[in-house]
Amino acid sequence: MTLPTTSSTDPEPAQRAGGPALGRRAMIAGAGVAAIGAVAACGGGSGSTTTDNGGQAQSGDAPQGSPGTVLGPESAVPVGGGAIFADAQVVVTQPQQGTFTGLSAICPHQGCTVSQVTDGQIVCPCHNSRFSLDGAVLDGPAQRPLDPRQVTVADGSITLS
Helix, strand or coil, X not given: CCCCCCCCCCCCCCCECCECCCCHHHHHHHHHHHHHHHHHHHCCCCCCEEECCCCCEEECCCCCXXXXXXXXXXXXXXXXXXXEEHHHCEEEEEEEXXXXXXXXXXXXXXXXXXXXXXXXXXXXXXXXXXXXXXXXEEECCCCCCCCEECEEEECCEEEEC
């Protein structure tokens, strides 16, 4: 008794018991669609934002602003405090007269934007994480400090460098 053979170049896929077989092309196409769907579900990409349960905007991307971006006047940053430059997602502090520190305004806990600098602390409104003027965690739930951002102060202006 001779059994029929099939070649791998046969244009018609063999039928399996219980239903039609999927051809190689259909399998590859299906895997591609699944991969695209998984990437889309993960979000990300430039400018993607979500909101947490408290309605606070969160950014899934790296801080905005590129080197050379003028943030504002030196006078906007009080000694012993700081200023938030929301468009560039940067906090600039001045712990001592003439000493400026640039930090990301994105809280490392869940990506919320910090909302204020008060009493020598940078405050995240989402879960009340608090950071010192150098970005160190003072009170969680954040476990990491704010990321540093390089700033330059010259001729009365603060610029990302």
